Amino acid sequence: MVNGFDQSRINELEPAMQAIVRRRTNTLGPAYKLFYNSPLEIVRGEGVHLYDKSGNAYLDVYNNVPSVGHCHPHVVAAVTEQLATLNTHTRYAGEAILDYSDRLLATFPDELSNVMYTCTGSEANDLALRVARHRTKARGIIVTEYAYHGTTASIVDISTTMGPNVPIGIDVRTVPAPIPTPDGRDVGEVFARNVRAAIDDLERHGIGFAALIVDTIFSTDGVLTEPAGFLKAAVDVVHAAGGLFIADEVQPGFARTGRHWWGFARHDVLPDLVVMGKPMGNGLPIAAMVARPDVLAEFGEQTRYFNTFGGNSVCIAAANAVLDVIENEGLMANCAEVGDYLLDGLRHIADSDDRLHGARGAGLFLGLDFVDADGAPDPQLALAVVNGLRERRVLIGATGKDANSLKIRPPLPFTKENADTFLEAFGGAVGATR
Structure with a gap:
């Protein structure tokens, strides 16, 4: 892990921190990591x-x-009030989730008008893969060479940052991140050619092509922002091949990029599916997948999906409060x-x-x-x-x-x-x- 604490240096820590680190290891196991040389x-x-x-x-x-912001008072108040009133799942009729969904969808292009809720971005990406594969009747997924999209079994298969001991799926192909080259070649055109080659390879191996998924600011690839619009050519290639484009907005979404609600908007593209994560509830366990209705229709009719506490009452209150803060402040x-x-x-x-x-x-x-x-x-x-x-x-x-x-x-x-x-x-x- 980048910037992970080296456990072999534990004896260099002050006694109180040594005790915490040893207790973490004994209680939580070795997979949990700490930041910094001095935690x-x-x-x-x-x-x-x-x-x-x-x-x-x-x-x-x-x-x-x-x-x-940490512990924003408006979010804290909304969560506290709702927690003292009701917290339940989405199988009872209620207007709070609908009111919030209308507000959320209003930040998207009109073509993206369905939303499904989960508890984490990993779950939302997992759902997006299910929808994409059901829609296209294919399995193949394309990601960048150093991508991170979450921690469920299917999403670890497409998260190439997990290390050499965590192999990617056999139905996954990687492409180089869209990094400017010294020879000045067009970033978008190079990326699109690499995506086309990956599609061809999936088809040649009988896997078929379902979707390209990218974090639209390419955070783990090194934060790649320039030039705005470089994704457009690749998305055109994806759609021409009958695949879907999934925009992972867990990190760049909710106005972070400054002039748009969503990172994909910087590239003038229309995703088929958009995934959000816990920033939508200021850290509470709420996430979502937004979809074009035509992409989601057959999946909804032919398969069963339920997330026990995805979109629960308290988390919807938190998410609604987050929109309040973004807009009012x-x-x-x-x-x-x-x-x-x-x-x-x-x-x-x-x-x-x-x-x-x-x-x-x-x-x-x-x-x-x-x-x-x-x-x-x-x-x-x-x-x-x-x-x-x-x-x-x-x-x-x-x-x-x-x-x-x-x-x-x-x-x-x-x-x-x-x-x-x-x-x-x-x-x-x-x-x-x-």
């Missing part, structure tokens, strides 16, 4: 900050799940304005350091690469800066196939003052590595 014990959150046991505030530039405009300001600041710092390359972003989702003197990926420098920021009480992560890309993804209420705090700390952390 943190976080006990409280508020807005864009997390707090440790000593009351120290850490600026959160990493956590997208509490999308409108002008968070889409804030993402655009503060994101542009932050990107300018990153570029200014990068201009004076040839180890920093390719600052890019859309709203409050930004990336930047660390390279060595030869221009090759430098994951050790990325790791040093991430841990240097942690020591400066700024929380952030790294990403990308080569683990050399900074992933900047704060809660949506991030301000210019917060951006200044981050940029000062970032400059200090980078400078300390010279």
Whole structure:
């Protein structure tokens, strides 16, 4: 795991943290990981900050799940009131889920007018694969080479970031991420050709082609935002081949990219299925799949689907409150304005350091690469800066196939003052590595 704590260094920790780490291992098992060379014990959150046991505030530039900020009072109040009133499944008639669904669907193109609820983005992606395969009568799925889409068995099959001991499915093909090439070839055309070749391979092996699924900001591939519109040619190829395009909006969705509600809108494409995750409830277990009705119709008529507490009363209240906050606090405009300001600041710092390359972003989702003197990926420098920021009480992560890309993804209420705090700390952390 990028930026994972090395268990062999446990004896370097303070006694209290050593005890917690040992207890975690004994109780939770070895699969759970901690961040940073020196792990943190976080006990409280508020807005864009997390707090440790000593009351120290850490600026959160990493956590997208509490999308409108940690413990937002409007979300807390809505959840508390609903939890004291009713919490049940969707097999009883009620208007709250319908009212919320109308609000949610109003943020999508008119063609996307059905929604189904789950508890997690993994479940929503799992459902999307089921729908795509039922619709196309084919099995083949195309993903990028360093993709992450969730943790169910079928979704691990398409999540290439899980490591060499977790093989992808035999009906899955990977394509290189749409990264600009040194020779200046059109990013979109190259990506579309690679998707076409993967479709041909699936057909040649008798698997057939069901869907292309991408996180529309390519977060684990390194945060790939430029140029806007590069997805269009590949989506055209997908549709020409009779397949579906699934937009995974778990990370870029809900206004994060600044000028659109959804990441796919930056590319002027119409997905067949759109998947959302827990940011829709500010971290509560609610997620969803939005679909074109014609894509969903046969699946709904011929198969059975029920998610016991997907779309439950409390989580719908949370999701409704999140929309309130995004709309009433002008968070889409804030993402655009503060994101542009932050990107300018990153570029200014990068201009004076040839180890920093390719600052890019859309709203409050930004990336930047660390390279060595030869221009090759430098994951050790990325790791040093991430841990240097942690020591400066700024929380952030790294990403990308080569683990050399900074992933900047704060809660949506991030301000210019917060951006200044981050940029000062970032400059200090980078400078300390010279």
